[in-house]
Amino acid sequence: MKQLISRIVIIGAGQAGAWAAHTLRQQGFDGTLSVVSDEERVFYERPPLSKQVLAGDMAPAALQLFSDEAIDAMHIDWHKPARATAIDPRDHVVTLDNGTELAYDKLLLATGSRARVPVREWLSLPQVYTVRTPEDAARLGERLAPGKRLAILGGGWIGLEVAATARAKGVAVSLFELGERLCARSVRPEVSDYLRDLHREQGVEVELDCGAIELAAGDGGGLVLYRDGQRLLEADAVVVGAGAEIATELGRDAGLEVAQGLVVDDHGRTSDPDIYAAGDVAIHPRLGFCIQSWANAQNQAISAAKAMLGETSPYRDEPWIWSDQYDCNIQILGTPAGHDSRLVRRQVGDKQLAFIYLDQDDRLQSMIAVNDARLVKLGKRWLRAGTVLPADQLADPAVNPMALKP
Numbered sequence: 001m002k003q004l005i006s007r008i009v010i011i012g013a014g015q016a017g018a019w020a021a022h023t024l025r026q027q028g029f030d031g032t033l034s035v036v037s038d039e040e041r042v043f044y045e046r047p048p049l050s051k052q053v054l055a056g057d058m059a060p061a062a063l064q065l066f067s068d069e070a071i072d073a074m075h076i077d078w079h080k081p082a083r084a085t086a087i088d089p090r091d092h093v094v095t096l097d098n099g100t101e102l103a104y105d106k107l108l109l110a111t112g113s114r115a116r117v118p119v120r121e122w123l124s125l126p127q128v129y130t131v132r133t134p135e136d137a138a139r140l141g142e143r144l145a146p147g148k149r150l151a152i153l154g155g156g157w158i159g160l161e162v163a164a165t166a167r168a169k170g171v172a173v174s175l176f177e178l179g180e181r182l183c184a185r186s187v188r189p190e191v192s193d194y195l196r197d198l199h200r201e202q203g204v205e206v207e208l209d210c211g212a213i214e215l216a217a218g219d220g221g222g223l224v225l226y227r228d229g230q231r232l233l234e235a236d237a238v239v240v241g242a243g244a245e246i247a248t249e250l251g252r253d254a255g256l257e258v259a260q261g262l263v264v265d266d267h268g269r270t271s272d273p274d275i276y277a278a279g280d281v282a283i284h285p286r287l288g289f290c291i292q293s294w295a296n297a298q299n300q301a302i303s304a305a306k307a308m309l310g311e312t313s314p315y316r317d318e319p320w321i322w323s324d325q326y327d328c329n330i331q332i333l334g335t336p337a338g339h340d341s342r343l344v345r346r347q348v349g350d351k352q353l354a355f356i357y358l359d360q361d362d363r364l365q366s367m368i369a370v371n372d373a374r375l376v377k378l379g380k381r382w383l384r385a386g387t388v389l390p391a392d393q394l395a396d397p398a399v400n401p402m403a404l405k406p
């Protein structure tokens with residue numbers, strides 16, 4: 001027998017929370033839909049923050065995922081800005097920091113993640129920035145004038161995007177990465193090398209294996225970077241791009257099973273049958289780790305929202321992430337390649353390049369494509385169909401990959 005559901009609460013109004021709310025109403029849920037958000041601005045997407053918004057080419061209002069009218073039509077019982085501070089899974093109640101208590105039949109945790117700042121004291125330095133909200137991007141954008149110097153601590157995707165945007169604004173950029181290579185968690189060494197060369201060609205000073213950096217106020221209003229007591233440089237601004245902290249605390253305190261993120265099945269269900277999770281805060285059910293991407297947040301949330309209403313729409317998407325740097329659109333499809341995979345390099349002209357990884361049976365395992373969205377689209381079909389791919393033809397720029405259709 002189907003459970004009667006009249007009250008759904010969503011905590012978090014980012015990409016995942018927004019798509020869950022939209023899907024619930026689209027699927028005909030007409031009960032009370034409460035959304036709790038600690039940000040005043042809701043239902044907006046973050047990818048343009050380190051790109052167009054930081055560059056000054058996009059207004060924050062354009063980030064909103066749905067029109068004002070569409071959001072009004074969702075008839076949401078808003079609680080914002082307000083923070084959910086506790087969940088009582090036995091009595092099905094969420095408590096907010098303003099004392100409000102919200103009863104639920106089903107609850108979705110879409111609390112996402114936040115920028116990780118490894119040294120807490122850095123947060124009190126006005127020249128230190130993270131990029132997570134439109135306000136962050138606007139504040140940093142104001143500092144990035146031609147001739148200024150920016151230091152970036154961390155060579156992950158956000159650090160690299162900020163570097164590219166800053167260079168386009170005529171800012172001198174020095175990037176420091178603790179590890180031996182860039183984006184080491186998501187790509188193999190040959191792609192890290194490609195990224196390093198791309199940024200060096202654009203004038204970014206990239207220092208790998210950089211050791212511990214310390215920050216102190218400089219004479220010119222900026223921050224001086226030190227290593228082992230040695231002065232390295234003075235920067236007008238320092239961006240910390242040291243990865244994200246997954247916001248699992250609410251779920252953990254409520255006794256839910258937690259790994260890197262909240263553990264969910266392929267319907268977004270946590271270890272409590274009435275609590276779901278989606279987006280950055282949840283693991284990918286098959287892979288067991290958090291994907292932290294726009295598409296994952298959207299599609300996992302859609303699947304979880306349907307499951308809350310008793311529909312089965314299992315979430316099994318392959319990870320897909322993109323990044324824009326200079327004139328390169330970089331797309332990553334699939335899981336980071338294993339050491340037993342075989343690399344096929346496909347270069348078409350000067351602008352298109354793909355690193356294609358095949359498993360031992362010549363089936364696609366993952367791909368990183370630069371300026372080749374069509375190949376990635378095809379790659380999604382190859383992955384779904386388990387297509388066996390001829391490596392020599394894939395590598396040949398004269399062969400149209402469409403001819404290798406699944």
Ligand SMILES: Cc1cc2nc3c(=O)[nH]c(=O)nc-3n(C[C@H](O)[C@H](O)[C@H](O)COP(=O)(O)OP(=O)(O)OC[C@H]3O[C@@H](n4cnc5c(N)ncnc54)[C@H](O)[C@@H]3O)c2cc1C
Pocket residue numbers: 011012013014015016017036037038039045046047048049050082083084085110111112113114131132158247250278279280281291292293294295297320321322323324
């Ligand atoms: C600068 C930047 C650039 C990016 N670029 C790309 C890209 O190019 N491609 C790509 O695929 N992905 C990109 N991403 C990643 C993508 O934006 C995230 O994966 C996505 O935003 C995750 O959505 P979410 O809803 O799960 O979490 P979030 O967007 O983090 O939203 C969670 C919301 O919940 C709120 N919240 C948390 N705890 C509570 C609480 N207790 N009570 C109330 N509210 C709470 C948070 O404040 C936040 O508003 C980028 C991310 C950033 C920051």
